[in-house]
Amino acid sequence: MVDRGRHRRCVVRSLPRGERELTGPAPSAPDERVIEARGITKGFDGALALDNVDLDLWRGEVHALLGENGAGKTTLSNVMAGIYRADSGVVLVDGVEHHFRSPAQAIEAGIGMVHQHFRLIQPMTVAENVHLGWDDTPRFISTRTLVDRTERLMSEFGVHVDPNAEIWQLSVGEQQRVEILRTLARGARVLILDEPTAVLTAQQAKELFSVMRSLVAGGRTVVFISHKLNEVLEVSDRITVLRDGRRIITRDAAGATARELARLMTGEDRDFEVKSRGRAGDRPLLQVVGATARSARGLVALHDITLTVHAGEIVGIAGVSGNGQTELAEVVTGLRRTDSGRVLIDGVDLTDASPRRFAQAGVGHIPEDRLGVGLVPSAQVRDNAVLHQYWQPELSGKVSLKRGPISEFATRLVSSARVQTRSIHSPVGHLSGGNQQRLIAGREAMVASRVFIAAHPTRGLDVHSTEDVRRSLLDRRDAGCAVLLISDDLDEVLLISDRVAVMYEGRLVGEFRREDADRQRIGLLMGGHVAPASEEAAP
Amino acid sequence: MSSVSDAGHTRRSVHLERRLHVEPRRAALVRLLGVATALLIAGVFLQVTGRSAFALAGEVIRSTFGQRRGLEETAVIATPILLDAIAVAIALRMRIWNIGAEGQFYIGAWAAAGIGIHFNLPTPLLLLMMAGAGVIGGALWILVPAIARAHWNVNEIITTLLLNFVAVTWVEWFSIDIWRDKQAAVIQATPLVNARLPGLFGSTTLHAGFLLPLALAVVAWFVFRNTRWGFEVDMIGGNPRAAEFAGINVRRRIVTVMLISGAIAGLSGMVHLAGAAGRLQGTISNSYGFSGFIVAALAGGSFVGLVAGGLFIALLLHSGILLQTAGLSIYIVLAIYGLVLVGIAVAGGRSSLAGPPGETLP
Numbered sequence: 001m002v003d004r005g006r007h008r009r010c011v012v013r014s015l016p017r018g019e020r021e022l023t024g025p026a027p028s029a030p031d032e033r034v035i036e037a038r039g040i041t042k043g044f045d046g047a048l049a050l051d052n053v054d055l056d057l058w059r060g061e062v063h064a065l066l067g068e069n070g071a072g073k074t075t076l077s078n079v080m081a082g083i084y085r086a087d088s089g090v091v092l093v094d095g096v097e098h099h100f101r102s103p104a105q106a107i108e109a110g111i112g113m114v115h116q117h118f119r120l121i122q123p124m125t126v127a128e129n130v131h132l133g134w135d136d137t138p139r140f141i142s143t144r145t146l147v148d149r150t151e152r153l154m155s156e157f158g159v160h161v162d163p164n165a166e167i168w169q170l171s172v173g174e175q176q177r178v179e180i181l182r183t184l185a186r187g188a189r190v191l192i193l194d195e196p197t198a199v200l201t202a203q204q205a206k207e208l209f210s211v212m213r214s215l216v217a218g219g220r221t222v223v224f225i226s227h228k229l230n231e232v233l234e235v236s237d238r239i240t241v242l243r244d245g246r247r248i249i250t251r252d253a254a255g256a257t258a259r260e261l262a263r264l265m266t267g268e269d270r271d272f273e274v275k276s277r278g279r280a281g282d283r284p285l286l287q288v289v290g291a292t293a294r295s296a297r298g299l300v301a302l303h304d305i306t307l308t309v310h311a312g313e314i315v316g317i318a319g320v321s322g323n324g325q326t327e328l329a330e331v332v333t334g335l336r337r338t339d340s341g342r343v344l345i346d347g348v349d350l351t352d353a354s355p356r357r358f359a360q361a362g363v364g365h366i367p368e369d370r371l372g373v374g375l376v377p378s379a380q381v382r383d384n385a386v387l388h389q390y391w392q393p394e395l396s397g398k399v400s401l402k403r404g405p406i407s408e409f410a411t412r413l414v415s416s417a418r419v420q421t422r423s424i425h426s427p428v429g430h431l432s433g434g435n436q437q438r439l440i441a442g443r444e445a446m447v448a449s450r451v452f453i454a455a456h457p458t459r460g461l462d463v464h465s466t467e468d469v470r471r472s473l474l475d476r477r478d479a480g481c482a483v484l485l486i487s488d489d490l491d492e493v494l495l496i497s498d499r500v501a502v503m504y505e506g507r508l509v510g511e512f513r514r515e516d517a518d519r520q521r522i523g524l525l526m527g528g529h530v531a532p533a534s535e536e537a538a539p
Numbered sequence: 540m541s542s543v544s545d546a547g548h549t550r551r552s553v554h555l556e557r558r559l560h561v562e563p564r565r566a567a568l569v570r571l572l573g574v575a576t577a578l579l580i581a582g583v584f585l586q587v588t589g590r591s592a593f594a595l596a597g598e599v600i601r602s603t604f605g606q607r608r609g610l611e612e613t614a615v616i617a618t619p620i621l622l623d624a625i626a627v628a629i630a631l632r633m634r635i636w637n638i639g640a641e642g643q644f645y646i647g648a649w650a651a652a653g654i655g656i657h658f659n660l661p662t663p664l665l666l667l668m669m670a671g672a673g674v675i676g677g678a679l680w681i682l683v684p685a686i687a688r689a690h691w692n693v694n695e696i697i698t699t700l701l702l703n704f705v706a707v708t709w710v711e712w713f714s715i716d717i718w719r720d721k722q723a724a725v726i727q728a729t730p731l732v733n734a735r736l737p738g739l740f741g742s743t744t745l746h747a748g749f750l751l752p753l754a755l756a757v758v759a760w761f762v763f764r765n766t767r768w769g770f771e772v773d774m775i776g777g778n779p780r781a782a783e784f785a786g787i788n789v790r791r792r793i794v795t796v797m798l799i800s801g802a803i804a805g806l807s808g809m810v811h812l813a814g815a816a817g818r819l820q821g822t823i824s825n826s827y828g829f830s831g832f833i834v835a836a837l838a839g840g841s842f843v844g845l846v847a848g849g850l851f852i853a854l855l856l857h858s859g860i861l862l863q864t865a866g867l868s869i870y871i872v873l874a875i876y877g878l879v880l881v882g883i884a885v886a887g888g889r890s891s892l893a894g895p896p897g898e899t900l901p
Contacts, residue, residue, distance in 0.1 A: 335784065356786030365784075373784050376777035387774065387785045396767050403765065 032059045033095075034190055034221050035111070040079055040089035049075040051245040052089070057190060062212055062222045064232040064253070067242035068265055068462040069432045073225045076242070077192045080223075081113035082106030112188030114179045116195050120167045126150065127163040130182050150181075157184045158214045173204030180211065184220075191215065192223040197231055198460035201321040202488055209235045227265070227462045229258040230491075241265055266463050277498060277514070281311040283346070285482035286332060286363075286451045291341030293331050301327040303506045304341070309451070309482035314473060316497030317486045319526050321456075324506035325486045326368055329455045332484070333365040334358040346450050359388055364448025364476075366440055366469075368455035368486075370433075374440045377429030381421050384428045384439060385410035388447050417442025418468055434465030441472045452476045455486045470496055490522065504528050566844065566887070570837070573886025574851075577879040590867070598865055599858040609857070611745040615815050617853030619644065619824070621752030622807030623831025624838070624845050625759060626677075630800040631840055632763060633776040635688065637797065639699030640804040641828025642706030643677035647805025648812045649710050650676030652819035655732025655812070656718060665734035670809050677805015678798045680706060685797035689790040695797070703828070711821035718819065728820035736814040746814035753846065755803065760842040772796055804828060825856070837883050848883075855879060 035057040042050040050072045057063050065073040078084040080091055082100030090097050093109045100106045103113070120129050127146040130153065131137040138145060150163040159181045161174050170178070176196060183191060193212075197205045212222045212235055226232050232239060236253040241264040248264050286309040295301035301324045309315045317325055330336035332343055334355040342351045345361045358365075367373040375384050386395055386406050395406050410424045417438045421431055428436060441457065454473055458466040473496060477483050487493050493500055500517050502510040502525040510525045512518070582592035603609040623640040630637040637643075650672035658665055680702060687693035718729040736746040763769035775782040775789055783789050807827065816823050830852055838844035859872040 334786075354786060354788075355784060359786055367784060369780075372778070373780045376774050376781045378777045379774065383770070383774070387781065390770060391767065391786075399767060400765050401767055401770055 033057070034059050034093065035080065036092040036095075037076070037080060038090050038092070040076060040086045040091070042075055042079060042084060042086050048245050050079070050086070053242070053245070053247045055240060055247065055250070057221050057223065058238070059189075059221055060216050060219050061237040062216050062224055062235055064224045064226060064236035064239045065242060066226060066229075066232050066239055066261060066265060068227060068464060069434045070244075071242040071265070072245040073242055074194055075245075077113060077194060077223060077225060080106070080190075081111055081192055083113070107183075107186050107188060110187060110189035111192070112183035112186060112190070113192040113194065114176070114183055114196065116198060118175050118179050120175060120178060122168045123166055125164055125166050126161050126170075126178050129167060129178055130163075130185055134182075134186060136185075153181060153185050157181060158218075159184070159211055171204070172199045173201070173207060176200070176204075176208065177211065184215075188220075190221045190223065192225070194225045195227075195460070196224070197226060197228060203320055205231065229261050232261070233258060243267055262463055279312050281313075281480070283311040284308045284344075285311050285346050286484060287342075287344040287347075288328075288332060289342045289344070291328075291331055291343065292339045293327050293336055293341075294339060295327055300339075301506050302331065302338075305506075305508055307484075307501065307508065309484050311480045311482055312477060313498040314477050314483040314485055314496055316493035316500045317484065317503050318490050318493045318500055318522055319488065319503035321488045323503050325455065325488075325503055327506075328503070329365065329368065329453050329484075329486055332358075332451075333363055333453055356391070359447055361451075362447070362449035363451045363453065364388070364444035364446070365452075366437075366444050366454040366457045368459075370436055370440060371429070375428050375436060378427055380425045381414065381419070381428055381431070381439065382407060382410040382424040385413045385424070385443055388443055413439070413442050413446070417472075434461050437461055437465055438468055441469045445472045445476055448476055448481055450481060452481050452483045453486070454483070456488065457485070458487075458489070458492060490519065490526070494519065502526055566839075566841075567847070569886045570844075570848075570883050573882035573884075574879055575882075576886075577882030578875075581875045581878055585871075595862060595865060595867070599861055602861050603854065603857060607742075608744065611742055613850070613853050613857045614745050614749050616825075616856050617850050618746075618749045618752060618814065619807040619811040619827040620830045620834060620853055621846060621849040622755070622810060623804050623828045624834040624849050625752060625755050625831075625842070626800045626803035626807070627832050627835035628838065628840060628842065628845055629759060629772075629803070630796055631776075631835055632769075633772050633793065633796050635776075635793065635797060635800075636696045637681065637699050637800045637804070638696055638832060639681060639684065639702050639706075639801070639828075640807075640831050641824060641826065642699070642703035643680045643801045643804035644808040644811070644824050644828045645703075645706040645710045646680040647673035647677040647808030648816075648819055648823055649706075649713060649808070650805070651809035651812050652713075652718065652729055652732055655734060656730055659733050662734040666736065666813060669732070669734065669813055670806060673805045673807075673809025673812075674802040675805070677808065678802040680805065681797050681801030685794045685801075688797065689793040707821065710819060710823070714818075714820045720818065726818075726820070728818040731817045732813060732819075734813060735817065736810070748810035748814035751806075751810060752849070756842045756846050763842075804831075807831075830856070833880060837880075837887055839887060 033056050035055070037053065037055040040050050040053045041048065053072070053076060055076065065076065067073045075084065079086045082103045082105050085099070085101070091100070092098070093111065098109055100109070106112070121132065124132070127143070127150040130150050131141070131146055147163045154160050154163070159177050161170065161177050161181070167175060167178065180191065196208055200208060212224065216222055216237070224232070224236060233253060233256060238250060239253050239256060239261065240250040241248040241261065243265060288305055288307045291302055291305045292300065293302040305328060307315070317328065319325055327336055331338055334350070334353050334357060337352050342349055344350065345358070345363060348361065350357055350361060371377055376387065386409055390396055390401065390406065394402070395409060396402055407424065413419070414421060414424060419431070419435050419439045419442070421435065428439065431439070437457070445452065452473065457469045457473070461469065473483050473485060485493065485497060494514070494517055498514050500512045500514060500522065501508050502522055504525060505528065510522070512522070582596070585592040585595065603613060623644060626640050626643070627637050651669040654669045654672045655665065658668065660668070681699060684693070684695050684698035684702065687698060688695040714729055715727040720726065720728055720730040722730070736748050739745045739747050739749060763773060771782065771787045771792060774785060775787060775792055779789050811827065812819060812823065831849070834845055834848045834852055838848050855876055859876060862872050863869055
């Protein structure tokens, strides 16, 4: 939990009011309404994305909009932020009716939105990006004035990034802070964050939450769009649940439970349960022996990793992102060369073999970067469905593709993996994130006859997609595969793994059987704290 | 939205229909609209400046479609443009921009001329050797850009573009000096090559080379539709990292595709030399490589659209010659040509941006 009191104090200290007044009046009673949306309805091509939705936002609250993909969270926010115009319904700001025709008009009224995909210019500095396209930017500028102004804004809002850094040098979390600063600088009293944690690591998310708390302590309102229940419960004051374009409930976060919210979101009382545990066989299907490898930047990212996954078990790798997990997944799928060490698949040495050899040996891989590595967004669902196995004799001859069997394969995969698409000929880039991941998980499960590697397989997915993807891992395990799950979501690792290893700075720093896994100890190891008692240390 | 699989076979076949037939038709229609708009603007302009647009248009139509010769001349112009367009389009499938088709055309023509001048062999054999020389010459001319792009990610747009200037100068040097025809003192060109492509349907203008781009377009269409190789090239074009993930050897494919592209452009030089020009000279290409590039870029990777577009551009160029004989300044002709290209580009860009309506719900 974020300590709210502490942050409030923080803000008081870091708010020099001399330079520039906060746009809104001083913080007041928590139930003062800043925005009232009344009966918002919006349709796309005949389908209702929003159906008569009401929403009140209060001054000084973090208000979570919770819902599955396609529930209408982003559409509602886009209406409030002037990006879409509602088919019917009104938005009142401070009791005055507004009909925004553009985001500029919304920000003038004090409503600003930070999108999932950032709109920053990579080769320009933070200070330049903050001042770009802003009416308040002085006519005559120097680097000096821009940096000074940016620093003043940062201390006013309690959001800190190096103003001289160029955007590409920043982490995703820092880039997000620049976006937030840009929006606040333009006078946003209501800040809408669209799935802000989808791209963040757990640590970065924590930092974002403290920024959010300090903003509401300063009298602003933050709308937090998410489908991650734990995060919503952690940071919100009130929660509105949307489902299929309708508002289901608005309630205080205090006293809400994840289970109840999940039921409201999905409309079903389902709880993902792992009914059977894996029964590890004796056969080691994946063996990594003393592997060392470098990252794309040439730094040593894997130090002497030794790891074995047997048939019929799931081994979870816990750890904060960026501690070598990406490189580990790449080394055991042929996407990255090793400096030393060996990789064996079912006893056969495939060290530094090509990705094709690994696929032929029955290694399936859900890559961390779905759109960037796992899919060809502009290509049809059909082509993506066979991307990792089009060369198999059922799907193509030596030269020619078997177009009929490929279409049948894709149709079967779309149905068995429950991918929702208009047609197997739609471009994959048009599918929602959950459906893209279902397609990848289904496809890779079919490649994975021996070993299944899954890197952050449920990051950013809604409840249903998450369940489907986890189910595919469990199914493979039951079919006798060796499954390696890499995730920075410790709950997920503990939920479905049979063994858990912790990765820190390119090393495996601890290994536990699931029954003996101690969440607190794992958490400490993930943070780089001293190794636990020797009997649990990695072999 | 629902899963397609539930809908079964009938629904699937409906979607297949739509992609194969309706969407290209829409794309063609939009481009035609762009052409019509551009011609309308040009017509108004001509009318306002005191010329009769209708008379000129009538003249163009009469002398192009009204007589066999007009159509044949258009086809002769279309041949190298189409070949170069196919060369560029194959690389474009991989999102690689071969701006050097013009240079590869020159080197292909140069290599073919070298064989054609210096050897005196039975025509079929000599033609085959000349074609081989053209293919190899064009491929060699793109070899360095291809390797640089595949292994060091050097931007091929710059390397292929710059090599054009080298190629033109190289050919000029050979035509006015080394291989110059000493018997004909006036022209700055090589002697005639010793083998010419046969005429088509007994024509003295239209040569058999015209069939080559048509056949190649069909082959290319088939390769990208039905072969593993074509699929892999398309996947690399869509996302090289995903292609690597899928086990495709991306570097090797980049080199191969660029060499094929260069080879076809080189072949176009040979075909134009042996079919139409007869001699190598510094002005052997009337910017065919660049016109081919424009055609490929505007066709957006479709080989059917490319053939239609190439024939149309050839028609425009041919009309330009007629308009000049009708007393229209070369600058006005070029302006009309440019206007039409802009019309196609704007229309094409709009139609691809708009995309199929309602594909996604936000």
